Amino acid sequence: MTLADAGEDQVVAQLIKALPNDARVLVPAGDDCAVVRHGPELLLLKTDCVIEDVHFTRASPPRAVGWKALCRAVSDVAAMGGWPGDALITLAAPPALEFSWVRGLYAGLRRAAERYRINVVGGETARSLGGIFISVALTGSVPSGRYVTRAGGEPGDSIFVTGKLGGSLAGRHLRFEPRVEEAVWLNENFRLHAMMDLSDGLAKDLPRLARASGVGFRIDRAAVPLNRGCTVDQGLGDGEDYELLFIVAPEEGARLQAAWPQAFPKLKLSRIGELNTGTAVDGVPGGYDHFRR
Amino acid sequence: MTLADAGEDQVVAQLIKALPNDARVLVPAGDDCAVVRHGPELLLLKTDCVIEDVHFTRASPPRAVGWKALCRAVSDVAAMGGWPGDALITLAAPPALEFSWVRGLYAGLRRAAERYRINVVGGETARSLGGIFISVALTGSVPSGRYVTRAGGEPGDSIFVTGKLGGSLAGRHLRFEPRVEEAVWLNENFRLHAMMDLSDGLAKDLPRLARASGVGFRIDRAAVPLNRGCTVDQGLGDGEDYELLFIVAPEEGARLQAAWPQAFPKLKLSRIGELNTGTAVDGVPGGYDHFRR
Numbered sequence: 001m002t003l004a005d006a007g008e009d010q011v012v013a014q015l016i017k018a019l020p021n022d023a024r025v026l027v028p029a030g031d032d033c034a035v036v037r038h039g040p041e042l043l044l045l046k047t048d049c050v051i052e053d054v055h056f057t058r059a060s061p062p063r064a065v066g067w068k069a070l071c072r073a074v075s076d077v078a079a080m081g082g083w084p085g086d087a088l089i090t091l092a093a094p095p096a097l098e099f100s101w102v103r104g105l106y107a108g109l110r111r112a113a114e115r116y117r118i119n120v121v122g123g124e125t126a127r128s129l130g131g132i133f134i135s136v137a138l139t140g141s142v143p144s145g146r147y148v149t150r151a152g153g154e155p156g157d158s159i160f161v162t163g164k165l166g167g168s169l170a171g172r173h174l175r176f177e178p179r180v181e182e183a184v185w186l187n188e189n190f191r192l193h194a195m196m197d198l199s200d201g202l203a204k205d206l207p208r209l210a211r212a213s214g215v216g217f218r219i220d221r222a223a224v225p226l227n228r229g230c231t232v233d234q235g236l237g238d239g240e241d242y243e244l245l246f247i248v249a250p251e252e253g254a255r256l257q258a259a260w261p262q263a264f265p266k267l268k269l270s271r272i273g274e275l276n277t278g279t280a281v282d283g284v285p286g287g288y289d290h291f292r293r
Numbered sequence: 294m295t296l297a298d299a300g301e302d303q304v305v306a307q308l309i310k311a312l313p314n315d316a317r318v319l320v321p322a323g324d325d326c327a328v329v330r331h332g333p334e335l336l337l338l339k340t341d342c343v344i345e346d347v348h349f350t351r352a353s354p355p356r357a358v359g360w361k362a363l364c365r366a367v368s369d370v371a372a373m374g375g376w377p378g379d380a381l382i383t384l385a386a387p388p389a390l391e392f393s394w395v396r397g398l399y400a401g402l403r404r405a406a407e408r409y410r411i412n413v414v415g416g417e418t419a420r421s422l423g424g425i426f427i428s429v430a431l432t433g434s435v436p437s438g439r440y441v442t443r444a445g446g447e448p449g450d451s452i453f454v455t456g457k458l459g460g461s462l463a464g465r466h467l468r469f470e471p472r473v474e475e476a477v478w479l480n481e482n483f484r485l486h487a488m489m490d491l492s493d494g495l496a497k498d499l500p501r502l503a504r505a506s507g508v509g510f511r512i513d514r515a516a517v518p519l520n521r522g523c524t525v526d527q528g529l530g531d532g533e534d535y536e537l538l539f540i541v542a543p544e545e546g547a548r549l550q551a552a553w554p555q556a557f558p559k560l561k562l563s564r565i566g567e568l569n570t571g572t573a574v575d576g577v578p579g580g581y582d583h584f585r586r
Contacts, residue, residue, distance in 0.1 A: 036337075042328050043328070043432075045326055049383045055419075090340045129346050130422065137338075137428075
């Protein structure tokens with residue numbers, strides 16, 4: 001059965017059945033808007049999208065595409081030091097697409113939502129004349145005064161990354177785990193000066209953080225943690241790592257390196273360099289530009 | 294200059310300059326997430342999208358496309374009885390697109406945001422291998438206990454619509470005015486049993502409201518307010534009217550019809566029928582199905 005066979009109302013009715021919704025959701029998906037209770041914390045807002053033949057192919061398992069679509073936004077909420085809250089899904093798909101593909105997509109979205117206790121409270125389906133397009137909007141919450149931007153880095157601060165970098169296209173880009181628990185633990189226990197998630201590659205993302213902070217940086221190429229079989233250039237340039245890049249004062253960095261292995265014994269933590277008084281454009285070629293290639 | 298010429302960072306930097314942001318916005322577009330103060334009211338959440346060759350063409354003025362993209366979601370917030378708050382924009386565009394087109398799009402988004410006092414707090418740009426795709430996510434707020442769903446209609450209630458219907462494809466679909474002030478005034482002064490905005494046409498949307506309320510309906514075809522030159526079937530089926538469809542008890546309807554002309558002298562209000570104990574599928578052919586045509 002294709003989307004055209006099913007028709008819009010049946011497609012929507014099927015998709016919104018069994019979406020994860022907790023007691024904060026007063027009006028779930030299906031009305032003009034969702035209505036959600038919201039506490040005294042600050043609201044985080046993020047949107048992100050995945051596009052056929054850019055972020056996945058028709059051969060990618062649809063469950064993995066759904067996981068990726070939601071987890072990309074989750075990773076951004078984590079990068080602010082927050083917890084994800086409520087998600088909205090926009091799907092544009094060609095009418096001839098098999099309905100089972102879309103059900104698989106939603107199964108993946110649901111799995112990610114359940115993993116991170118996210119309510120999926122709405123969405124939009126529309127006809128696409130090209131490929132499949134999925135956009136996710138996500139709220140999050142963070143205690144007042146505890147959010148972490150890209151702008152607080154200072155010269156002399158240490159630069160850290162979680163996990164290993166490079167080679168994501170081989171499959172990890174579809175099944176990465178956003179570092180939510182790690183980010184919240186870091187934010188609760190350390191004074192983070194700046195943080196972001198690595199989506200376009202360290203070579204592209206670190207200069208962005210440095211520019212936002214008004215500082216330069218120096219990285220030790222030998223210290224860049226690499227996935228098996230990857231060169232340093234791949235580690236810097238491939239992108240879609242979804243690891244945390246964050247900045248702390250040197251003494252805080254030493255305390256962190258002592259505490260990390262007990263908190264997250266399975267996840268590598270690397271100090272890869274430091275911020276300085278230079279300008280942000282220093283010497284890291286590569287990274288992903290959405291319009292340039 | 295095309296998007297490929299400009300490169301992603303320059304495209305984004307240009308677009309997020311001068312976005313409307315009020316003092317509630319602690320971290321605007323450009324970081325991993327936006328951070329927004331949020332009061333004690335309920336949060337409304339909505340996403341919606343416009344797609345090239347479905348909702349607009351390359352020949353449509355980009356400012357009008359931007360206006361439409363945001364105002365569609367604004368119309369949904371109004372249909373809950375709420376005020377719009379903060380918007381996120383996702384844009385997927387082919388690299389060969391002229392940058393000036395995207396700047397025009399953002400000029401239209403900005404104009405709509407200023408008109409309805411919306412903060413544009415973030416977005417995402419990505420490469421499209423097909424046409425242009427714009428998705429908008431919008432928050433809104435509504436006082437606790439005052440939101441209006443589609444589900445509260447009762448047999449015997451009166452069915453009203455604002456404005457005139459039909460013929461939107463001639464141009465009005467790009468320059469409609471979401472009925473925000475009208476919806477809030479209705480919600481503050483009358484007991485609305487149910488409300489929604491008309492996006493897919495009365496023939497498609499009224500049965501949805503009736504199904505949500507668990508009732509049937511009867512409409513008086515002669516009472517359907519029509520735009521100049523439109524037949525009743527066009528008024529029922531064309532869609533993209535973005536007028537309010539709402540339900541009140543009969544005595545409340547009479548009070549409303551007396552008060553409306555003073556409050557909104559330039560906008561027609563029509564009582565087009567009533568809810569009954571039938572089933573929702575009664576006799577309104579037409580309306581727009583996103584996957585069927």
